[in-house]
Amino acid sequence: xxxxxxxxxxxxxxxxxxxxxxxxxxxxxxxxxxxxxxxxxxxxxxxxxxxxxxxxxxxxxxxxxxxxxxxxxxxxxxxxxxxxxxxxxxxxxxxxxxxxxxxxxxxxxxxxxxxxxxxxxxxxxxxxxxxxxxxxxxxxxxxxxxxxxxxxxxxxxxxxxxxxxxxxxxxxxxxxxxxxxxxxxxxxxxxxxxxxxxxxxxxxxxxxxxxxxxxxxxxxxxxxxxxxxxxxxxxxxxxxxxxxxxxxxxxxxxxxxxxxxxxxxxxxxxxxxxxxxxxxxxxxxxxxxxxxxxxxxxxxxxxxxxxxxxxxxxxxxxxxxxxxxxxxxxxxxxxxxxxxxxxxxxxxxxxxxxxxxxxxxxxxxxxxxxxxxxxxxxxxxxxxxxxxxxxxxxxxxxxxxxxxxxxxxxxxxxxxxxxxxxxxxxxxxxxxxxxxxxxxxxxxxxxxxxxxxxxxxxxx
Amino acid sequence: xxxxxxxxxxxxxxxxxxxxxxxxxxxxxxxxxxxxxxxxxxxxxxxxxxxxxxxxxxxxxxxxxxxxxxxxxxxxxxxxxxxxxxxxxxxxxxxxxxxxxxxxxxxxxxxxxxxxxxxxxxxxxxxxxxxxxxxxxxxxxxxxxxxxxxxxxxxxxxxxxxxxxxxxxxxxxxxxxxxxxxxxxxxxxxxxxxxxxxxxxxxxxxxxxxxxxxxxxxxxxxxxxxxxxxxxxxxxxxxxxxxxxxxxxxxxxxxxxxxxxxxxxxxxxxxxxxxxxxxxxxxxxxxxxxxxxxxxxxxxxxxxxxxxxxxxxxxxxxxxxxxxxxxxxxxxxxxxxxxxxxxxxxxxxxxxxx
Numbered sequence: 001x002x003x004x005x006x007x008x009x010x011x012x013x014x015x016x017x018x019x020x021x022x023x024x025x026x027x028x029x030x031x032x033x034x035x036x037x038x039x040x041x042x043x044x045x046x047x048x049x050x051x052x053x054x055x056x057x058x059x060x061x062x063x064x065x066x067x068x069x070x071x072x073x074x075x076x077x078x079x080x081x082x083x084x085x086x087x088x089x090x091x092x093x094x095x096x097x098x099x100x101x102x103x104x105x106x107x108x109x110x111x112x113x114x115x116x117x118x119x120x121x122x123x124x125x126x127x128x129x130x131x132x133x134x135x136x137x138x139x140x141x142x143x144x145x146x147x148x149x150x151x152x153x154x155x156x157x158x159x160x161x162x163x164x165x166x167x168x169x170x171x172x173x174x175x176x177x178x179x180x181x182x183x184x185x186x187x188x189x190x191x192x193x194x195x196x197x198x199x200x201x202x203x204x205x206x207x208x209x210x211x212x213x214x215x216x217x218x219x220x221x222x223x224x225x226x227x228x229x230x231x232x233x234x235x236x237x238x239x240x241x242x243x244x245x246x247x248x249x250x251x252x253x254x255x256x257x258x259x260x261x262x263x264x265x266x267x268x269x270x271x272x273x274x275x276x277x278x279x280x281x282x283x284x285x286x287x288x289x290x291x292x293x294x295x296x297x298x299x300x301x302x303x304x305x306x307x308x309x310x311x312x313x314x315x316x317x318x319x320x321x322x323x324x325x326x327x328x329x330x331x332x333x334x335x336x337x338x339x340x341x342x343x344x345x346x347x348x349x350x351x352x353x354x355x356x357x358x359x360x361x362x363x364x365x366x367x368x369x370x371x372x373x374x375x376x377x378x379x380x381x382x383x384x385x386x387x388x389x390x391x392x393x394x395x396x397x398x399x400x401x402x403x404x405x406x407x408x409x410x411x412x413x414x415x416x417x418x419x420x421x422x423x424x425x426x427x428x429x430x431x432x433x434x435x436x437x438x439x440x441x442x443x444x445x446x447x448x449x450x451x452x453x454x455x456x457x458x459x460x
Numbered sequence: 461x462x463x464x465x466x467x468x469x470x471x472x473x474x475x476x477x478x479x480x481x482x483x484x485x486x487x488x489x490x491x492x493x494x495x496x497x498x499x500x501x502x503x504x505x506x507x508x509x510x511x512x513x514x515x516x517x518x519x520x521x522x523x524x525x526x527x528x529x530x531x532x533x534x535x536x537x538x539x540x541x542x543x544x545x546x547x548x549x550x551x552x553x554x555x556x557x558x559x560x561x562x563x564x565x566x567x568x569x570x571x572x573x574x575x576x577x578x579x580x581x582x583x584x585x586x587x588x589x590x591x592x593x594x595x596x597x598x599x600x601x602x603x604x605x606x607x608x609x610x611x612x613x614x615x616x617x618x619x620x621x622x623x624x625x626x627x628x629x630x631x632x633x634x635x636x637x638x639x640x641x642x643x644x645x646x647x648x649x650x651x652x653x654x655x656x657x658x659x660x661x662x663x664x665x666x667x668x669x670x671x672x673x674x675x676x677x678x679x680x681x682x683x684x685x686x687x688x689x690x691x692x693x694x695x696x697x698x699x700x701x702x703x704x705x706x707x708x709x710x711x712x713x714x715x716x717x718x719x720x721x722x723x724x725x726x727x728x729x730x731x732x733x734x735x736x737x738x739x740x741x742x743x744x745x746x747x748x749x750x751x752x753x754x755x756x757x758x759x760x761x762x763x764x765x766x767x768x769x770x771x772x773x774x775x776x777x778x779x780x781x782x783x784x785x786x787x788x789x790x791x792x793x794x795x796x797x798x799x800x801x802x803x804x805x806x807x808x809x810x811x812x813x814x
Contacts, residue, residue, distance in 0.1 A: 296490075386636070
């Protein structure tokens with residue numbers, strides 16, 4: 001490195017104009033623009049605190065399908081995968097007046113290629129003494145009327161999980177036995193029983209009917225029935241094991257990751273720059289202390305320490321950012337930056353500043369740091385992804401605040417729930433892809449700026 | 461090499477060893493101070509003493525007729541006495557020196573719930589039995605990466621401007637993505653989708669009967685972790701090594717060698733590689749150190765039963781002694797790595813000898 005490098009200086013505006021001349025620079029700026037616009041849109045449509053509360057509210061997502069793949073992904077599978085079917089506007093028939101019995105009939109046109117994932121009936125009733133008693137019938141395209149269950153509501157708000165009732169599975173096994181004439185050689189799941197073709201065991205497309213006969217305890221009692229047949233696809237990003245739409249976590253998580261990476265990289269680089277300048281400018285014992293501290297810091301087991309601290313003290317992600325900064329201020333960057341300071345120190349304009357009596361502070365902050373700032377910027381930008389990945393690592397070890405939706409957190413949950421083994425690839429790929437996009441864009445931007453501020457690289 | 465030179469290297473090595481040991485001790489001391497701000501280190505030792513005392517009381521015939529309450533009282537008394545004997549009732553500054561001495565001697569206490577494969581509950585045993593596996597995986601990774609980057613960098617610098625050269629330059633931003641992250645994708649491709657490689661682990665269960673079978677089986681489990689780190693590092697390190705070689709190959713003495721008509725191989729080895737070696741070794745050192753850090757998460761992703769796996773299991777069961785122990789061991793490992801690299805550096809860099 002020679003003094004030539006420090007004679008060309010760039011303003012921030014100049015650097016920005018230069019970036020736009022590179023294709024890769026434009027690409028990375030475009031990616032940032034898209035991600036930031038998406039996040040701004042998300043934050044404007046719902047404040048962060050509310051989104052976080054919703055994200056952690058297990059009751060809020062009951063009517064969403066579990067582990068549903070994104071709609072666009074279903075397009076590639078070549079099959080028409082089921083979406084959620086919300087059964088509404090039943091036909092009401094009064095069967096008897098005393099006791100009051102009403103039959104609600106829902107018609108379902110099932111045209112999908114795959115079985116639904118679940119079938120729940122949400123009940124909301126008001127009653128005087130006794131809760132209503134429900135008889136649930138299922139009429140398939142063969143015209144058979146099967147009594148699925150007879151149940152009494154347990155509270156005024158209740159959910160019947162049709163897909164989880166063992167007795168219904170038993171009923172369908174009996175039904176198949178009767179139809180086939182022998183005991184079925186394949187396992188009968190409830191979804192197969194409900195929507196299956198008896199011969200081929202595939203989905204039988206056609207019109208199904210759900211009949212619910214409600215016997216009320218009193219004439220004034222009312223009931224609201226909301227049957228939902230859960231699909232296997234949902235939204236732009238799919239849902240996770242707690243039925244939460246992933247786009248919510250990704251949209252609100254990306255800015256957190258960005259802020260974490262940017263905050264860490266920016267503050268660490270600036271503090272290191274100041275320390276390096278002080279070390280190089282003053283020399284003597286100040287230099288000595290800073291250099292020895294740097295050597296100790298290089299042997300500090302950084303990652304285990306970070307994990308230990310965040311596990312023992314249960315820090316939030318922002319407190320952890322401060323710990324991270326403290327643990328990295330004497331990083332190896334100081335060594336290279338100090339070498340630059342030693343070169344700048346000998347330049348004529350510093351001599352000039354000394355002769356007219358500029359204070360040490362003035363020289364450090366106004367003359368040296370601005371001079372060595374441009375060569376440091378590429379490193380600053382290239383190291384941002386490292387901190388984003390650090391967040392992912394800490395999430396992966398489960399030592400971060402579990403309520404905070406971050407990209408790493410989503411990946412960790414996917415891992416914990418066996419997404420890779422069960423084939424829910426979208427769950428891992430979506431947050432990973434955002435991280436990869438961020439990382440590559442930052443790297444490209446850093447390389448472009450490196451080429452601008454270190455002109456020697458242009459030739460090589 | 462003369463005796464004089466060897467003596468100089470040894471003195472240099474000794475000096476570095478002492479300096480690094482002091483640095484490691486300070487790093488461990490910092491770890492203890494940080495961990496003990498939550499009282500964790502004190503508690504580790506108190507638990508250990510309490511366990512020993514309880515064992516002794518249980519086997520002591522002289523207290524047999526006592527009720528549980530009386531026994532508990534005796535235990536409490538003895539624990540307090542033992543703590544006082546060891547100086548643990550002193551203020552923290554004195555206690556911390558005691559903790560430091562223990563940590564430096566690898567006396568890391570007993571785990572609260574984990575056990576080693578041999579059944580020991582000593583943190584030292586739990587950790588030390590896993591270190592060889594970590595070293596096996598990560599020295600393999602670092603050596604493969606180092607030599608392939610060296611080879612590729614040298615080739616690229618000779619074919620400067622070719623298609624491959626440009627490709628590597630364009631792909632180099634991909635190296636910002638760490639190895640373990642590629643690991644996730646590799647597991648997805650080679651295990652979940654193609655079903656040809658195991659998703660992780662060290663050896664099949666049950667292991668193959670023959671030694672050769674065992675070695676091949678372990679190698680099979682190592683493919684994905686090694687590959688993930690290879691993809692992650694190769695582009696950037698080949699690129700930066702190419703730049704080193706390009707800078708060194710424009711030196712005057714290389715031109716002279718070319719003018720003399722020396723074969724390419726000799727020029728590469730003697731005139732380009734040799735002077736470029738010290739900075740390359742430095743980058744190798746940094747790679748090795750960062751691989752120790754990356755080991756933690758890579759092992760967790762690939763279920764490789766090394767040090768990182770111990771840490772992630774300890775996190776899962778909140779085993780504070782093991783977590784502190786792993787951090788201490790890591791400080792030692794880093795120190796040892798730096799020391800070995802210093803030694804290699806001294807061997808190849810003539811400036812150290814003079």
